[in-house]
Amino acid sequence: MIKLKIENVGPIKDGYSSNNGFLDFTGLTVFIGNQGSGKSTVAKIFSTLSWIEKALVRGDYTAGYFCQFNQFKKKQLSYQGIDNYLNENSFIEYIGNAFRITYRNLKLKIEKSSSKSDYKFPKIMYVPAERNFVSSVDRPDLLKRLPLPLIGSLKWFSVYCPLIYRYKTFNQNHQTEWQ
Incomplete structure (x- = not known):
């Protein structure tokens, strides 16, 4: 423990x-x-x-x-x-x-x-409170002066979860289909 x-x-x-x-x-x-x-x-x-x-x-x-x-x-x-x-x-x-x-x-x-x-090798990741940028900004990776942990999180998400970046665009393009 x-x-x-x-x-x-x-x-x-x-x-x-x-x-x-x-x-x-x-x-x-x-x-x-x-x-x-x-x-x-x-x-x-x-x-x-x-x-x-x-x-x-x-x-x-x-x-x-x-x-x-x-x-x-x-x-x-x-x-x-x-x-x-x-x-x-x-x-x-x-x-x-x-x-x-x-x-x-x-x-x-x-x-x-x-x-x-x-020793078991854990996957360690702290996602900071600024995580809400991921869902509210189209390209958060282009913003200046973001906290370093958030930049690290964005890099991880862009490599391992590319659908997160595509979701917002897809949702906007197909909004009428969902209603």
Whole structure:
């Protein structure tokens, strides 16, 4: 079971109050709460740390790469647009199936926690709130200044789901047939 603990990151202050502060991720996880309460922050951190764990298991990167020169903040969290959420009191602990990743005192620490042979490679994708552009704009891929995660999502959809891009045009051309 994958666990995540977050304290003092963006809108999240004291973190989760049950289970010693750890959220458990099993199968499908749904966040429900008030606007600005940290739901997206948790999802972005979870998807980032899951991606890092997967990259480490596959051998795409070394633990040193993520730990040196503050890459975790400058690259990974910057990609999600939450790099400025971290401060000297921020604490993040991710306990995955293969690695334990801890962010404390502005430093990232990565420890191997189990055999890589037991690791199942998940498909990791965080679809940001701006996802509504996909259905409301004809060519969202041509818009400037979109968040990087949305651009990544659009690229994924354009490769794996080409019908999504064609649906709106098809629907407009055949609107009278549906009525």
